[in-house]
Amino acid sequence: MGSIAKLVSFVLSGIGVACMTVGGAGCNSGGAYGNWGVQRVDPEKTVDVDYRWQDDDAREAYRALIADCLARPWVENFRVSHNGNRPVVFVGTVRNETSDYVDTKLVTKRFEEELINSGRVRVVADRDQRGEIRDERQQGQAWNMPETVKKQAMELGADYIMLGRVGEVKQESNDRRTIVQYYQINLELIDIQSNEKVWIGSKDIKKVARR
Incomplete structure (x- = not known):
């Protein structure tokens, strides 16, 4: 086995041991946030956490x-x-x-x-919102079709x-x-x-x- 192959094998073995040591929790794709039971509820329902x-x-x-x-x-x-x-x-x-x-x-x-x-x-x-709308209106003065240009100072x-x-x-x-x-x-x-x-x-x- 080449040196690179030996190194890869050693790293993978170490990961496997680490996973068994922590009961696999650290290798769970969900991590600390995995295995949650999720239930949809009415948004109007009061849920006091x-x-x-x-x-x-x-x-x-x-x-x-x-x-x-x-x-x-x-x-x-x-x-x-x-x-x-x-x-x-x-x-x-x-x-x-x-x-x-x-x-x-x-x-x-x-x-x-x-x-x-x-x-x-x-x-x-x-x-x-007003800032974004004003920017759009300003851009329109140069780029919009004349019949669709919105007037300035008409807010x-x-x-x-x-x-x-x-x-x-x-x-x-x-x-x-x-x-x-x-x-x-x-x-x-x-x-x-x-x-x-x-x-x-x-x-x-x-x-x-x-x-």
Whole structure:
């Protein structure tokens, strides 16, 4: 057997011994994440894995807050003073002031979805989207057919901006066997012209975890 063949044989033998030593776990293609049983569930079903922020908290928050927002007088007050036109809303930043990971982009997109689907207000694109759209419109000035070119400086201006935050208070028992996790989600709707706050809403979520 040549020297190269001997080397290959030695390496393969070593790998085999290593696999048997760790019970084959290290050689499983799934590794530490293998052999999971997966079950699809209704996305609306609450599944509490632990006490931290999760998708059910986001869903509970955006539905309650937007329902409250649209039920308040500011919508009709605007329409009365603007010939029946619907107010235009820009959904701005929702700050994460908790120690948990919170996908605030997901939260703001859900706010936009609820607002648009209500049919009571109009919603404009967010900052990132506007930049991409403006680039596309600018490119179109040089490359699109004249009859399909979109005009510059014709964007719909927002009447209100929606801003918010997610805060938390966490309490732990002396024996560290009980944790009380409290979240508060705050939203504010502000008149862009006057800086007047026309609506403020909050949603509280409280969880108790024991072991």
